[in-house]
Each structure stands twice: as C-alpha cells, then as structure tokens.
Amino acid sequence: MALINFPTCNAKTKKAIVTSAALFIMTFTQALVSFQVSAHAQHHDNQQATLSKAPSIIATKLRMNAMPPSAPVTAAYLTLNNQHHKEAELTHVTSKVSDNIEIHQHLHENGVMKMRKMDKLSIAANSVVQFQPGGLHLMVFNPKSLKVDDNFTMTLHFSDGHTQVVEGKVVSLLEQNKASHDMHRHH
Numbered sequence: 001m002a003l004i005n006f007p008t009c010n011a012k013t014k015k016a017i018v019t020s021a022a023l024f025i026m027t028f029t030q031a032l033v034s035f036q037v038s039a040h041a042q043h044h045d046n047q048q049a050t051l052s053k054a055p056s057i058i059a060t061k062l063r064m065n066a067m068p069p070s071a072p073v074t075a076a077y078l079t080l081n082n083q084h085h086k087e088a089e090l091t092h093v094t095s096k097v098s099d100n101i102e103i104h105q106h107l108h109e110n111g112v113m114k115m116r117k118m119d120k121l122s123i124a125a126n127s128v129v130q131f132q133p134g135g136l137h138l139m140v141f142n143p144k145s146l147k148v149d150d151n152f153t154m155t156l157h158f159s160d161g162h163t164q165v166v167e168g169k170v171v172s173l174l175e176q177n178k179a180s181h182d183m184h185r186h187h
C-alpha cells in the first residue's frame with residue numbers, strides 16, 4: 001500500500017493511517033451494502049406480492065424407494081429447477097417420514113463407488129439439478145412410510161431461510177429403475 005511508505009510517518013502514525021483507512025473502507029462498504037439491500041427490498045415491494053410468493057425453485061418428481069418394513073434406510077429423488085437469477089442453496093430436508101434425511105452424492109474414488117454426505121447443495125441460477133439413482137440422492141434414515149403409492153411430503157430448507165413443501169410418492173424399486181432409465185438411457 002502506498003500509504004505505508006509515507007516518509008514522515010513513524011510506525012504509530014502509519015498504523016493509525018492504515019487503521020482509519022480500513023475503517024473508512026469498511027464503513028463505506030457497509031453503507032453501500034445496506035443501500036443495495038434497501039433498493040432491492042423496494043424493488044420487490046413495487047412488484048407486488050405475486051412475485052415474492054412465487055417459489056424461486058420448482059421441485060418436481062419427488063419419489064422415494066419402497067423397502068421392506070423396518071429397512072434402516074431408503075433413498076428419495078427429485079428434480080430442482082432454479083428459475084431465479086440467483087444461485088440457491090439447499091441446506092437440509094425434513095419430513096414426517098424420517099427424523100434424519102441427508103443430501104448424498106455418489107462419487108467414484110479410485111474405482112470404488114462411495115456415498116458422501118453434502119452439507120449443502122448449490123443450485124446455480126437458471127439451472128436444473130436432478131437427483132437420480134447412482135448420483136445425487138436424499139438418504140432417508142429409518143423411514144416410516146414405505147408402502148408403494150403412499151403419499152408423503154418433504155420440506156426443503158434453503159440458506160436464505162425460505163422453505164418449500166414438496167409432495168411425493170413411494171414407488172417400487174422396479175418403477176424407480178425404469179423411470180431413471182427412461183430419463184437417462186445410459187444402458
């Protein structure tokens with residue numbers, strides 16, 4: 001920084017100058033941020049409730065694999081379509097069907113297929129994320145309702161604090177595989 005090399009400064013003054021410069025920059029940045037936030041809020045207010053109520057993420061095709069009774073775990077899949085101009089972050093999923101649902105990704109590591117828990121899932125602006133067998137999935141621990149054709153709901157929690165309830169259906173493994181194959185045709 002050019003400021004630090006000011007010739008008549010002793011170490012203390014230099015430090016003071018640097019500190020006040022930093023303070024000034026911080027205050028200025030904060031002012032700028034709050035200005036942008038209020039401008040954004042106003043913009044939203046002007047556009048009426050219809051827009052603020054519209055979900056930024058369209059969640060579809062929620063389905064969960066049927067399992068024999070008391071199976072310790074099952075998997076659920078859905079499609080998330082972010083139609084917003086901003087990235088969204090799914091932080092966690094809750095449901096009455098399970099006390100513990102994790103976002104998992106399958107990864108190939110040294111030729112071995114592994115599952116990894118994800119702390120959050122980013123959905124880029126204007127993009128679609130598809131959960132699918134062998135890829136991204138919701139790991140549902142100690143599931144409570146697993147009869148084929150049972151309906152259930154899951155609540156998606158996003159990092160901006162908004163939540164979204166999605167309705168889904170329990171499907172047989174056979175159906176699940178068929179649906180995934182139709183979607184990808186990778187066999």
Ligand SMILES: [Cu+2]
Nearest residue numbers: 104115137139
């Ligand atoms: Cu998993």
